[in-house]
Amino acid sequence: MGLGQTILLGAIAAVTIVLGMPVGRLRGPAPALRVLLNAVAIGVLLFLVWDVLSAAWEPIDAALADVSHGRGGLPGAVGYGALFAGGLTVGLLSLVGYERWLTRAKTAAPRPVVRFGPGAMATAEARSRRGVAAWAPARRLALLIAVGIGLHNFAEGLAIGQSAAAGELGLATVLVVGFALHNATEGFGIVAPLAAADPDRVASERPSWAFLLALAAIGGGPTLVGTVVGHAFTNEPTAVAFLTLAAGSILYVIVQLLAVANRSPRRDLIYIGLLVGLLAGFLTDAIVTAGGA
Numbered sequence: 334m335g336l337g338q339t340i341l342l343g344a345i346a347a348v349t350i351v352l353g354m355p356v357g358r359l360r361g362p363a364p365a366l367r368v369l370l371n372a373v374a375i376g377v378l379l380f381l382v383w384d385v386l387s388a389a390w391e392p393i394d395a396a397l398a399d400v401s402h403g404r405g406g407l408p409g410a411v412g413y414g415a416l417f418a419g420g421l422t423v424g425l426l427s428l429v430g431y432e433r434w435l436t437r438a439k440t441a442a443p444r445p446v447v448r449f450g451p452g453a454m455a456t457a458e459a460r461s462r463r464g465v466a467a468w469a470p471a472r473r474l475a476l477l478i479a480v481g482i483g484l485h486n487f488a489e490g491l492a493i494g495q496s497a498a499a500g501e502l503g504l505a506t507v508l509v510v511g512f513a514l515h516n517a518t519e520g521f522g523i524v525a526p527l528a529a530a531d532p533d534r535v536a537s538e539r540p541s542w543a544f545l546l547a548l549a550a551i552g553g554g555p556t557l558v559g560t561v562v563g564h565a566f567t568n569e570p571t572a573v574a575f576l577t578l579a580a581g582s583i584l585y586v587i588v589q590l591l592a593v594a595n596r597s598p599r600r601d602l603i604y605i606g607l608l609v610g611l612l613a614g615f616l617t618d619a620i621v622t623a624g625g626a
Contacts, residue, residue: 336564339497343490343560349513350553353520354545357475357527365602367528368594372603374525375590376610377518378478378583384618385485385583389417389576392569413573420574424484424581428477472540474526474589479551481582482519486552488575490559491568498564516553518613523548526590 356370393413399406468476527540559575594603 336561339494339560339564340557342497343493343557346489346493346513346516346560347486347553347556348516350516350520350523351546351549352517353522354524354549356521357524357540357545357548358542359528364597365599368597368599368602369606370525370528371590371594372606373610373613374478374522374606375587375594376607376612377522377614378587378590378610379607380611380614380618381482381485381519381522382580382583382587384614385488385576385580388488389420389573389580392573393417413570416570416573417577420577421581424481424578425585426581428582428585471526472544474586475523475540475548476551477582477589478523478526478586479548481579481586482523482552483555484575484579484582486516486519487555487559487562488572488579490556490561491563491572491575493556494560494563494565497560516556518610518617519552520549522610523552526593 359366393410396406396410396413400410524540524545562571597603
């Protein structure tokens with residue numbers, strides 16, 4: 334299959350992530366709905382952690398099977414194991430460090446400055462309101478979810494590009510359909526914190542369409558990039574690295590969303606939402622598997 338056709342397949346798989354974006358602009362949803370949205374997002378992300386870690390573990394499992402059957406494989410198991418542990422560590426702890434940096438940036442005392450006129454904003458005050466550190470917590474969390482899902486989707490794009498390059502059109506098509514459904518649920522997972530938080534926000538505080546499309550590009554764009562890279566060459570260590578980086582970052586986000594869920598007395602809605610999110614993830618995965626992928 335040519336590169337142009339492969340890019341088209343990757344674009345189809347990537348673009349469906351925008352389907353969940355309008356949820357981020359819900360106007361002050363009811364408390365019960367906010368709890369449910371947050372819990373569904375957790376369920377979707379829990380599925381993604383299982384999905385990416387199981388895929389990243391496959392080469393390690395294969396190498397260990399070779400060791401048990403006396404066919405060698407120990408160096409491969411050790412190498413992939415180190416890559417697995419390293420990617421997971423970097424993906425998780427880098428975001429922990431980033432969170433601490435943001436906290437210090439927000440709590441740092443402003444320096445004394447000179448105002449330039451009655452009512453004028455101080456230069457330091459203007460600077461303190463710029464950048465991600467000035468964002469609302471829900472916006473920062475949505476961005477981190479988009480980054481984690483983008484890393485995961487890059488690995489999915491590698492699979493699409495690889496199958497297309499090998500001439501396996503049927504497999505590539507099934508992967509595109511399955512990943513497109515995946516991305517639709519992932520888009521909701523990205524913006525759920527925006528809808529589930531800040532119940533008293535005014536219209537001006539709602540995320541703009543430009544912001545939501547930027548999140549969609551961060552989360553879905555890597556699918557297209559991975560498709561192009563996968564069409565050019567196959568590299569299993571690269572896939573493992575991106576999968577484990579994604580798993581670590583998604584684990585960080587899950588902990589943040591669980592903290593939000595823990596503040597709600599509606600435990601029934603939390604468990605229902607978790608179940609719905611998990612089942613939605615496994616349903617889309619089942620479609621890919623049923624197609625022979």
